[in-house]
Amino acid sequence: MNFQDPSPDDIPIGDADLVRRIRSGETELYRVLVERHQRRIFYLGRKFFAKPEDVEDYVQEVFFRAFRKLDTFTGRSSAGTGSFAGWLYTLAYRYAVNTKRDRMRERESFFPDIEVPAEDYPEEEIVRLDTIERVRKELNKLPGLYAMLIRLKYYEGFTFSQISSITGIPEGTLKSHVHRCKKILRKSVSRIVESDI
Numbered sequence: 001m002n003f004q005d006p007s008p009d010d011i012p013i014g015d016a017d018l019v020r021r022i023r024s025g026e027t028e029l030y031r032v033l034v035e036r037h038q039r040r041i042f043y044l045g046r047k048f049f050a051k052p053e054d055v056e057d058y059v060q061e062v063f064f065r066a067f068r069k070l071d072t073f074t075g076r077s078s079a080g081t082g083s084f085a086g087w088l089y090t091l092a093y094r095y096a097v098n099t100k101r102d103r104m105r106e107r108e109s110f111f112p113d114i115e116v117p118a119e120d121y122p123e124e125e126i127v128r129l130d131t132i133e134r135v136r137k138e139l140n141k142l143p144g145l146y147a148m149l150i151r152l153k154y155y156e157g158f159t160f161s162q163i164s165s166i167t168g169i170p171e172g173t174l175k176s177h178v179h180r181c182k183k184i185l186r187k188s189v190s191r192i193v194e195s196d197i
Helices: 015-023 027-048 052-068 084-103 123-141 144-155 160-167 171-196
Strands: none
Touching: 015 027, 015 084, 027 052, 027 084, 027 144, 052 084, 084 160, 123 144, 123 171, 144 160, 144 171, 160 171
């Protein structure tokens, strides 16, 4: 019989319960938390760091710091979510900002590359992927703050209140930034579409 380690999604334990058990000595369960949340931390790292090795170092350091600070997780994160994800994202964001401030490196978008469709894709799929690619390119041209806000709001699903807690930017200012960002994107995408006609 072949026994394999269960995947994080196969383990029917919530994050808060995992944290409690890890604190009680079942430290091997921390691997489950890492696997559940490393993708979102990786995307955040890509926003702040240009070199892949810097992103990898960042992700490892975030999870190392999170492990050391697990006793500060109360189930009521400063992001207002009460979730481990919100607590972790807040920790990761603050670490990235502080690291970036120290290093003063260029920011790079964390939006993933989108594969070019194969020739046998239906025409609608090609058009859809082309549109996604164009929007992604326009997102990459946005100032770093705007791109990050779009990521937090529309890719990660955080509310304005949670983003405010994570970033320290007032909600009203965030809403204004997102509104301005949408306006810029609409204008840019419209200009590209018109140039194709």
